[in-house]
Amino acid sequence: MHTDQPQDIAPDALPEVITRYLDAHRAHDTAGALSAFHPHANVTDEGKTHRGASAIETWLSRSAGEYTYTIELTGAQKVDTDHYIATHHLEGNFPGGVVDLHYRFALSNGLIKDLVIEP
Template identity: 50%
Template sequence: MTQNPTPIDPADLPEPITRYLTGRAAKDAAAAAQGFAPDAFVTDDGHTYEGAEAINLWLRRTDTEYTYTVTLAGAEQDAHNRYTVHQHLEGNFPGGKADLRCRFVLAHGLISELSIAP
C-alpha cells in the first residue's frame, strides 16, 4: 500500500466499483452484487458478510432498512488494487448524517473486500 493515497476522478474508478456504486444508488442489490467476487467479504457497521449469499442479503437489507441520499465526496487510489471512496449520507437512519469511507480491494477484476466505516 502507498503511504500517500492519490486523489482520482470518480469517473476513473475501476468498473466493479462503479457497478457497485451505481447499483447502490439505484437501490438495485442485484446490480451492486455483480461487482463482487464469489468469496468476497464486506465489513459494515461492525458486521462482516462473507460470500455471495451473505453479501446479497446484506445489500437487499440495507437497500430497504432506511431511506437516504448519497453524495460522492471523492475517491483515492491507495495502491495498485486498493481504492477509497468518500461518501456523505443523509437520511432517516440514527444521526441522520454520516460521512463514510468505502475501502475496496480488487482481485481478478472483482471486489474481493469492502470495508465501510466513518
C-alpha cells in the same frame, strides 16, 4: 508499488467494477451490485462482516430497505492498483442523520474482494 499515502483521483477515475457496484447500490439493484463482487468476497459494514455471495446479497437487500437516505460520492482515492477509497456523504433517517463514510475497496481479478465501510 504500495504506498501508504492514497492519491486523490477524480471519482470517474475509479475502476469500472467499483462504479458499477456504487451505481447499482444507489439504484437498489441488488443483482447488479452483487455482480461486482468476487464469489468469496467480504463486506464489513457497521462492524459486522458478511462473507460470501449469499451473505452479501442479504446485506445488500437489507441495507436498501432499512433507511431512507441520499448518498453522494464526494471523493475518491487510489492507494494502489487494487485498493481504492470512495468517500460518500449520506443524509437520511438513520441514527445521526448525516455521515461521511469511507468505502475501502480491495480488488482481485477485476472484482471486489473486500469492502470495508466505515466513518
